[in-house]
Amino acid sequence: MTMQQFILRRLLLMIPLLIGISLISFIISHSLPADPVAAFLSQKSMEDPVIVATFRKQWGLDRPLWEQYWIYLKNLLQGNLGVSLRTHRPVLDDLRQFLPASMELAIGATFYSIFLGIPLGVVSAIKKDKLLDHIARVISLVGVSTPVFWLALVSLYIFYFRLGWLPGPGRLDAGMELDVQANITGMYTIDTLLQGKFDTFIIAVKHLFLPASVLGIGTLGLVTRITRSSMLEVMCQDYIRTARSKGLRERMVILRHALKNALIPTVTVIGLSFGGIMAGTVLTETIFTWPGIGRYAYQACTKLDFPAIMGVSILIALIFSTVNLLVDISYAFLDPRLRTGGR
Amino acid sequence: MSQSEQIRLAGPSAATFESPARHRSLWVDAFQRLLRNKAAVIGLGFILFVVLVAIFADVLAPYSYRDQDLGSVYQPPSREHLLGTNQYGKDVLSLLIYGARVSITVGLVAQLIIVLVGVPIGAISGFLGGRVDMIIMRFVDIMYAFPDLLLIIIVMTFIKGALPKAGGPLAPLARLNELTGGLLGVFIALGLTWWLTVARLVRGQILSLKERDYILAAQAVGVPSRRIMVRHLIPNALAPVIVAATLGVPQAIMMEAGLSFIGMGVDPPTPSWGMMIQEGAHAIRGYPYLVLSPAAAIALTMLSFNFLGDGLRDALDPGMKDR
Numbered sequence: 001m002t003m004q005q006f007i008l009r010r011l012l013l014m015i016p017l018l019i020g021i022s023l024i025s026f027i028i029s030h031s032l033p034a035d036p037v038a039a040f041l042s043q044k045s046m047e048d049p050v051i052v053a054t055f056r057k058q059w060g061l062d063r064p065l066w067e068q069y070w071i072y073l074k075n076l077l078q079g080n081l082g083v084s085l086r087t088h089r090p091v092l093d094d095l096r097q098f099l100p101a102s103m104e105l106a107i108g109a110t111f112y113s114i115f116l117g118i119p120l121g122v123v124s125a126i127k128k129d130k131l132l133d134h135i136a137r138v139i140s141l142v143g144v145s146t147p148v149f150w151l152a153l154v155s156l157y158i159f160y161f162r163l164g165w166l167p168g169p170g171r172l173d174a175g176m177e178l179d180v181q182a183n184i185t186g187m188y189t190i191d192t193l194l195q196g197k198f199d200t201f202i203i204a205v206k207h208l209f210l211p212a213s214v215l216g217i218g219t220l221g222l223v224t225r226i227t228r229s230s231m232l233e234v235m236c237q238d239y240i241r242t243a244r245s246k247g248l249r250e251r252m253v254i255l256r257h258a259l260k261n262a263l264i265p266t267v268t269v270i271g272l273s274f275g276g277i278m279a280g281t282v283l284t285e286t287i288f289t290w291p292g293i294g295r296y297a298y299q300a301c302t303k304l305d306f307p308a309i310m311g312v313s314i315l316i317a318l319i320f321s322t323v324n325l326l327v328d329i330s331y332a333f334l335d336p337r338l339r340t341g342g343r
Numbered sequence: 344m345s346q347s348e349q350i351r352l353a354g355p356s357a358a359t360f361e362s363p364a365r366h367r368s369l370w371v372d373a374f375q376r377l378l379r380n381k382a383a384v385i386g387l388g389f390i391l392f393v394v395l396v397a398i399f400a401d402v403l404a405p406y407s408y409r410d411q412d413l414g415s416v417y418q419p420p421s422r423e424h425l426l427g428t429n430q431y432g433k434d435v436l437s438l439l440i441y442g443a444r445v446s447i448t449v450g451l452v453a454q455l456i457i458v459l460v461g462v463p464i465g466a467i468s469g470f471l472g473g474r475v476d477m478i479i480m481r482f483v484d485i486m487y488a489f490p491d492l493l494l495i496i497i498v499m500t501f502i503k504g505a506l507p508k509a510g511g512p513l514a515p516l517a518r519l520n521e522l523t524g525g526l527l528g529v530f531i532a533l534g535l536t537w538w539l540t541v542a543r544l545v546r547g548q549i550l551s552l553k554e555r556d557y558i559l560a561a562q563a564v565g566v567p568s569r570r571i572m573v574r575h576l577i578p579n580a581l582a583p584v585i586v587a588a589t590l591g592v593p594q595a596i597m598m599e600a601g602l603s604f605i606g607m608g609v610d611p612p613t614p615s616w617g618m619m620i621q622e623g624a625h626a627i628r629g630y631p632y633l634v635l636s637p638a639a640a641i642a643l644t645m646l647s648f649n650f651l652g653d654g655l656r657d658a659l660d661p662g663m664k665d666r
Contacts, residue, residue, distance in 0.1 A: 020485035028497065145645035147597055149604045150620050150638040157627050279492040283601055298605065301496035304504075309497065317488040 003332065010325050017321060018314060022076060025313040026069050029306040072310070081314075082307035086300065091311035094296060099315070100186025101171060102292030105284070106277045108189075108208050109216030114270060117220045121227025121266070122259060128232065136224055143221025148280055152214045152287040159210060167207050169289040172200070211288040215280050219273045226269045230262040237261075263334050271327030275320050373582075376658035383654020386647035393644055397443040404437035408614045417630055426636050429622060438614040439636055445615040446644060449529055449599040450592040456534035458588050461541025466580070468542065469549030480546070483539050495532040495598070499607045502528035524613030529599055537591065544587055548580035582659040590652035593645040600641055616641050 056062040060071060075082060081091035124136035159166040167173060171188055184191045189208060192201035234240065235258055243253045281294030293312060300308035377383055396403060411431045418428040426435035468479040503525070506517045520527040552558060553576070561571050600617030602608035609615045616637040623633030 017485060017488060020481070021489055024485060024489060028494065141646060141649075142642075145593065145642045145649060147600050147604075147617070147620070147638060147641055149601060149617075150634060150641070153620070153624050153627060153634060154631075154638075157631060161628055275490070279490055282492055282496075283605065286605060297490075297493055298496060301493055302500050302607075304497070304500060309493065313489060313493060316490045316493075320488050320490075 003329070007325070007329065010328070014318070014321050018317065019073070021317040022073065022310060022314055023069065025310045026072065029304070029309055030065055030068070076314075081311040084300070084305055084308040084311075086303045086305040086308065091307050094308065095293065095311055095315055096186075098291060098293045098296045101290055102278070102281050102285070102294055104187040104189060104208060105212055105215060105281060105290060105292060106274065107187075108212030109219065109277050109280075110270065110274060111216075112213050113216040113219035113223050113273075117223030118227050118259075118263075118266065120220075120224045122231055122254065124224070125228045125231035125235065126254065133228075136228070140221035140224040143217040143219075143224075146217075148214060148218065149283045149287060151217060152211070152284055155210055155214055156287065166210050167203070169287070171204065171207055171290065173203055173207075211284050211290055215277055215284045218280070219270065219277060222269050222273055223266055227262065227266045230265045231258060234258045234262045260334060264331060267327055267330055267334065271324050274323045275316075278316055278319065373655075373658040377654050380654040380657060382650040383658075386650030386654065389643060389647040390651060393443050393647075394447055396440055397447045400440045400444055404434075404440040406434040406437040408433065408438055408441045409612055410434070410437075417626065420632070427630075427632065429619075429633055430626060435619075435633065435636060438619055439616070439640055441614045442616045442619060442637065442640065445524075445526065445603075445609055445613060446596045446599065446641070448526060449533075450596045450644075450648070452526075453530050453533040453537070453595040453599075454588045454591050456530055457537045457541055457591065458584060460534055461538035462545050462584060464538065465542035465545030466549055466577075469546040469553075476546070479542075483542060486536075486539055491536040494536050495602065496607055498532040498535060499528050499602060502531065503607070503610075525608065525610035526613075529602065529608060532602075533595055533598060537595075540591075541584060541587060544583055545580055548583060549576060552576050552579055586652055586656040586659065589648060589655055592652075593648040596641065596644060596648075 053062070060068055063071075072082065079092065081095070083089065084091050084094055087094055120136045120139065124133040127133050156168070160168045184194055188204040189201060192198070192204055240253060240257055243257045244250075248257075278294075281290075281292055282298050283294075284290065285292045285294040286298065293315070296308070297312040297316075299305075300312060377387075405425075411433060412428070413431065415424075415428055416430050418424050420427045424434050424436065426439065428434055429438070464479060468476045502520060506513060506520060506528075516527070558571060558575055561575060562568075566574075599608055599615065600620070603615040603617030604621045606621070608617055611618065619637035620634050623630070623637070627634060
């Protein structure tokens, strides 16, 4: 199977997955005995049967469940995710508005965990049981065992309140949002660069730094640990001994021969933990008042805003499967043996 | 594992090998290996300590978690209040001690529910194979792509909002949830979402174990298939489940803390470490130490379970060591 066929097949497989996700989230949200009408109408309006009936009719809540789902599915295929019960705006518009902020955060967190985690893992594998290894282990243990929301609070307290090194919550300094109005991607760091506003870019990066590092610290711990263990395994292989015995410099052996082969488990972990990072945005965005999809999802869930919940679920499932597809594609670049295999 | 012994003993003497005393040696062996792992022993020790604190909270805690003393709010650590008091004048140490109850209960009970749901589903899927396996696994795949935190928040929203008012068959559930201070909701939410990993794990184990030589050997010497299942398949499939469950406990503890932090966890006044951090967050500028002790408690408990889980993995499967 060629690469194109592989990618095409995987993309096609996403369709039943998305239908499944939409069906499950539909069943979950509609089988709960909780009534969205009660969440949105005041006590007084609830007592008036006409208002309640109109509300139900307006949102299609008076039809049988299967019909509601069928309508939803038909709309979904046309890119219409329905209207949020809470914001009274099309869900798609809401997602479009809130997603870029979260993507910026999640991508920042992933980059941070890659660029810190892989070197840390490599170093601690080479210096096994030496001081550096122990330091790296402590960092990864802290990353895995400290609550993200606590780290967020404390880092905000130390670096913003106490030291003043980094700016406080939000994506930009107060009153600056107007400055980046010309939305290109919605990710401020990229938009400001594209517009050549370097001062604003620096401020956006400073604002991004703290939430992204807090969000990524769990992944950082995992990446460090996995890279270390797979480096240790690879370093015992025969081809490493061969490389050394033909007189290659140790640097070369580690970077070219060992690391490239050790990266496959690391890439897998990064792909899998992207889902965890997206989930982590709920807490991180709340603390850093980051206007992203995590906060939107949280508010939608607590208000039982079904269209919004389903929209977010489908979107996150879509992101999750895309990331896993990218991970699978990247295997082919890391390991040529997988390029021709019958995957 | 006992694979080589088994091959040696296959044949007429296989029946003697099957005696329960010999069979236990896998677990005894594993336990001895575990005791040699320093980090795992320290972890186990700390977990036992927290469990004891949780059980004897009523005796150990100097104050009740319900005692408000508005005359002495935000007291720094002192002789009367070793870790100070919070914004309601509650003794932080006592809250910490009672909070251990919530964390340990959530960690252990949620994992138990997850195992009780996941193991049978995974085992059925692996044993039966075919269409049943396909349907179960596709369902698991789809649920896997579903963001679990959203599902948990939806379930919690329902349990907090609608369950207390629900009548009929749901009324006893509502009562139980009230009695446990909102813990039941956390159990249900975690149980509904986290059994997937265990089910996948068990299915994979059963599938690969079915093909092993020692199962074939056992079949060849005429061991009945029920005995093979009970004696060989399930115990061997169980080891990774024990490891996964142990490593899942800290995740459940962390999830409860996170849920309580956003007000979606246990109901006040039941003290929880996550809720303590949330309450401390309001006063972090003036009294930063209020968020320190609950975070330390969470982190140490998490670390202990992680150490124990890693130790168990090495002890139960020596071949996996150093990975």
